[in-house]
Amino acid sequence: MSRFGSYMRDRAGWDKYLKPFLEKPLLGNLDWSLTLGSVLAILFVVEALTGMVLAMYYNPSPEYAYQSINYIMDDVFMGRILRGIHHWGAGAMVILVVIHLITTFFYGAYKAPREFTWVIGVFLFIVTLGFGFTGYLLPWDQKAYWATVVGTSIAKDVPFIGEFITKMLRGGAEVSALTLTRFYAVHMLILPALLAVGIVVHIYLVRVHDIAGHWTSEKSKEGKTARFYPDQVFNGAIAFILVFAVIILMSIFVDPPLENVALTPEPDYLPRPDWYFMWLYKLLTFFPGDLEFIGTLVIPVGGVLILFLLPFFNRMKNRSPADRPIAIAVGIAIIVGVVYANLIGMADSQTYGDVVVVPDRQLTQTEMKGARIWVEKDCSYCHSVLGRGGRRGHGPDLSNVIAKGRTREWLIASVKDPQLVSEWNIMPKYENTEEELNVLTDYMLSLDLKKYGMKIIPREEIAKGTETEK
Ligand code: HEC
Structure with a gap:
């Protein structure tokens, strides 16, 4: 060891403290x-x-x-x-x-x-x-x-x-x-x-x-x-x-x-x-x-x-x-x-139901009514639309009902009695009036988001519509 080395070792307390440590x-x-x-x-x-x-x-x-x-x-x-x-x-x-x-x-x-x-x-x-x-x-x-x-x-x-x-x-x-x-x-x-x-x-x-x-x-x-x-x-x-x-x-x-x-x-x-x-x-x-x-x-x-x-x-x-x-x-x-x-x-903590997805165009009266039923019935508890508004993992995303070629009759039937679609379905039966099921289906069929793009509306705004119309 050089003299400088031993000098530094001595000054740093090498033998006494550092080495044993x-x-x-x-x-x-x-x-x-x-x-x-x-x-x-x-x-x-x-x-x-x-x-x-x-x-x-x-x-x-x-x-x-x-x-x-x-x-x-x-x-x-x-x-x-x-x-x-x-x-x-x-x-x-x-x-x-x-x-x-x-x-x-x-x-x-x-x-x-x-x-x-x-x-x-x-x-x-x-x-x-x-x-x-x-x-x-x-x-x-x-x-x-x-x-x-x-x-x-x-x-x-x-x-x-x-x-x-x-x-x-x-x-x-x-x-x-x-x-x-x-x-x-x-x-x-x-x-x-x-x-x-x-x-x-x-x-x-x-x-x-x-x-x-x-x-x-x-x-x-x-x-x-x-x-x-x-x-x-x-x-x-x-x-x-x-x-x-x-x-x-x-x-x-x-x-x-x-x-x-x-x-x-x-x-x-x-x-x-x-x-x-x-x-x-x-x-x-x-x-x-x-x-x-x-x-x-x-x-x-x-x-x-x-x-x-x-x-x-x-x-x-x-x-x-x-x-x-x-x-x-x-x-x-x-x-x-x-x-x-x-x-x-x-x-x-995935939010659900705070917003509703609609096509980016003027909604017709019945589609609007359908969206309201969607909110009232809390469908978003299980369904999202293009990943928004609902919880994922329970029911299928409903942005693709059009792509899947679902018809009005099929949709109405599957909401009325989901177990017809699959007997293991956990979705509850909805006993709405024929008219309500129809407008709900209008709303679902409006979700042709590829064609129109999507718009996000707060739930309150959809719900508020009820009062103004009544
Ligand atoms: C408790 C969870 C739950 C709720 C609430 C629920 N659904 Fe479902 N829904 C499901 C599940 C799960 C399926 C898938 C069934 C299957 O794949 O066999 C489904 C399937 C569907 C389908 C068929 C989708 C397709 O194209 O295959 C439609 C349409 C639908 N639901 C609409 C609704 C509407 C409208 C509401 C509200 C009125 C609603 N659902 C509420 C769980 C739910």
Whole structure:
């Protein structure tokens, strides 16, 4: 080693601190799940770096926020990719932090002496979700705006101080310019500081108490030669490269979503949260009215508390899943529940019935009447027209009745008795008058959208017609 080399090594404290830190021998049975933490830490650095560049172009004001996103996408060199990496990287962090949490749970790695490694980990998980929630508002598009309106109003359910919390989150009564600057400051100053400190403490604790690893690894402590460097670092690097490759591909081929600018009037606009909050959103629909607070507060806050306190419930040190059937069963039930609520949330939040599709021409009187019956009978509960207005997946899209050569008689017969068409049909029988069935069919036959193009009319407008005519 050159004299300069040993000089630098001495000044950097190589022998005393860095070498033991890097070359620390680890427990046996290191598997790939144990690289998740390192991948997350590096992803945070990626998010920080891309965020710094994005911040140079982004303008946190309602007038310019949306424009500045467009500017980044269209005019900034590599801006599209940069925003893509930031967006998809954030999604990857949420997924990986959840997987990290789940494996730690199933490995029983939260048990003594690692209680506080777990507690800090749960804190990091929540901060990561906080990044998602605050980052969501920044593009100031419809989705951003409405998700924030809905998200911040949830706090209103807190007893006594709910209104105050919501106001504090928004920086006023409404979601406004003050909300945007507030979220921006939290997103790029406060949360990164919290996450950075949390990561340092987390890693420190992991080193103090060692990686727990697989529940069998403590038994096989002896004779293992794996070291942090190079073995674990190498695995971590491979895992990161794989994850990052996916993020890059996503950034190249899929633009992060950007809807119309906030507050664009769109009659059929349905505010929806991002996918990883979907289950929470779905939860709200299980508790309507006065019970809403169970979905908004009791379950989420209770869930977080239980997560934090998990290591203190049961002091049994045994980590093997076979020895803790209740914890494992509850864990699996929660995971299945969340995934299920998320899936039906994503399927259901498809609006239906808020708009009616009509051909882009003057409708005749009877076609208009038919459209009204369509609305009254809620046919859109199962049928969409050219993908709009209805729920998909229940009944066929009715934009192609013409293409299928359906005749008036056939259509009337199939609405009157759908089981004639197919005996397994779940469509209810409609006992309308002959006249009503006729106009309904007029409306369906008017949907020759190839010929006329389509027009979208809000449901209210169709329903209103009733009164003016009566
Ligand atoms: C509960 C769900 C449901 C509702 C509500 C419903 N449908 Fe259906 N409908 C279906 C299903 C499912 C089929 C497909 C039957 C099959 O393929 O055998 C169908 C088929 C049809 C067809 C035949 C389409 C074709 O060309 O094959 C027409 C026409 C139709 N529905 C009209 C209506 C009208 C009009 C209403 C409202 C008055 C309505 N449906 C309400 C589920 C529904």
